[in-house]
Amino acid sequence: xxxxxxxxxxxxxxxxxxxxxxxxxxxxxxxxxxxxxxxxxxxxxxxxxxxxxxxxxxxxxxxxxxxxxxxxxxxxxxxxxxxxxxxxxxxxxxxxxxxxxxxxxxxxxxxx
Amino acid sequence: xxxxxxxxxxxxxxxxxxxxxxxxxxxxxxxxxxxxxxxxxxxxxxxxxxxxxxxxxxxxxxxxxxxxxxxxxxxxxxxxxxxxxxxxxxxxxxxxxxxxxxxxxxxxxxxxxxx
Numbered sequence: 001x002x003x004x005x006x007x008x009x010x011x012x013x014x015x016x017x018x019x020x021x022x023x024x025x026x027x028x029x030x031x032x033x034x035x036x037x038x039x040x041x042x043x044x045x046x047x048x049x050x051x052x053x054x055x056x057x058x059x060x061x062x063x064x065x066x067x068x069x070x071x072x073x074x075x076x077x078x079x080x081x082x083x084x085x086x087x088x089x090x091x092x093x094x095x096x097x098x099x100x101x102x103x104x105x106x107x108x109x110x111x112x
Numbered sequence: 113x114x115x116x117x118x119x120x121x122x123x124x125x126x127x128x129x130x131x132x133x134x135x136x137x138x139x140x141x142x143x144x145x146x147x148x149x150x151x152x153x154x155x156x157x158x159x160x161x162x163x164x165x166x167x168x169x170x171x172x173x174x175x176x177x178x179x180x181x182x183x184x185x186x187x188x189x190x191x192x193x194x195x196x197x198x199x200x201x202x203x204x205x206x207x208x209x210x211x212x213x214x215x216x217x218x219x220x221x222x223x224x225x226x227x
Contacts, residue, residue, distance in 0.1 A: 032214050043118075043205060043220035044156075051214045090155065099146060100207070100216060104155040 002027040002093045006103035014111050019063075019078040021106045023091030026072060032094040033074040035065055038105075039087045047089075050074065061085070086110045114140050114210045118219030125196055125226055133191045133222045135162075135206035141186035142208035146216065147179075150203040159204075162189040196226040 007022040025031055035047040048059025055067040061084075065076045074091060091103040115138040125131050135145055145162040160181055161169040168181035178200075180192040189208075193200055205221040 034215070036218075041223065044218045046215065049215060094214075094216075099158060099161065101158070102148075102156045 002029075002031065002095055002101050004091050004093050004101055004103035006091050006106050008106055009104065010107050010109065012109040012111055013081045015083055016080050019076070019081045019085065019108065021076040021089050021091075021108065023065075023074045023076065023103060024072050025074060025091070025093045027093055027095060029095045033065075033067060034092040034094070034100065035059065035063070035074075035076050036090045036092060036102075037087045038090065044090070047076070081108075081110045083110050083112065114138075114208075114213070114217045116206065116208050116217045116219040118206055118222055120222060121220055122223040123225070125224070127197055127226055128195055130192055130194045131196055131224060133193075133204055133206075133224075135189045135191070135208070135219050137187045137208045137217075140208075140210050142189075142210075143186060144209060145183060145189040146207045146209075147181065147189075147191050148205045148207070150205065150221075152202075156205065159191075162191075162206075164189075193224065196224070198226045200224065201226045 003026050005024045033050045036044040048057045050057045050067045058064045063078045088105050088107045092100045094100045117136045119134045143164045147159045148156040150156045159174045162181045162183040164183045170176045183189040207216040207218045209216040
């Protein structure tokens with residue numbers, strides 16, 4: 001069984017400020033972890049993923065996430081927010097069989 | 113990267129009619145595809161697992177007679193919403209895993225509105 005908890009359904013940051021979106025997971029097997037972004041009325045785009053190896057994962061658009069097994073966390077960060085980052089972000093976990101369990105999503109607002 | 117195409121991207125239908133949504137893996141074969149549903153302001157929930165050549169596996173609470181899934185070939189799965197009602201209005205999205213890849217690739221989704 002697996003589950004994902006995203007803390008904060010809405011996050012607001014100023015343009016240029018640090019973006020931090022929190023994600024905690026539970027999984028009965030070694031997890032594969034993902035962050036997806038969804039722009040309004042569009043599908044899902046993969047930002048980054050962790051499978052094995054290096055725990056700090058870099059993705060597209062300047063985002064990165066760190067897998068912390070001891071904390072069962074996979075928080076998403078970006079040093080400097082851009083207006084184009086405004087979207088909804090989903091953390092997800094898979095047990096390796098590609099059936100994905102999603103978190104409830106965090107809507108990121110970037111204030112100019 | 114692998115491409116999954118979903119059609120149509122949006123559809124409006126009358127209550128009581130049926131709607132078919134197609135999910136195609138364009139450049140790879142997929143023996144398994146997944147169908148998700150996203151209600152407004154909610155997360156994506158897995159509805160069913162589509163298996164090529166066999167019956168789909170539905171998640172608890174999903175009516176298999178209402179959401180008919182057919183996976184007749186290695187590149188195509190279809191979801192038919194039968195006798196649609198306004199409460200079926202949602203965003204439906206499919207994904208297909210690529211063998212040997214840790215990631216499932218998502219279609220662009222279908223926004224269904226039942227009026």
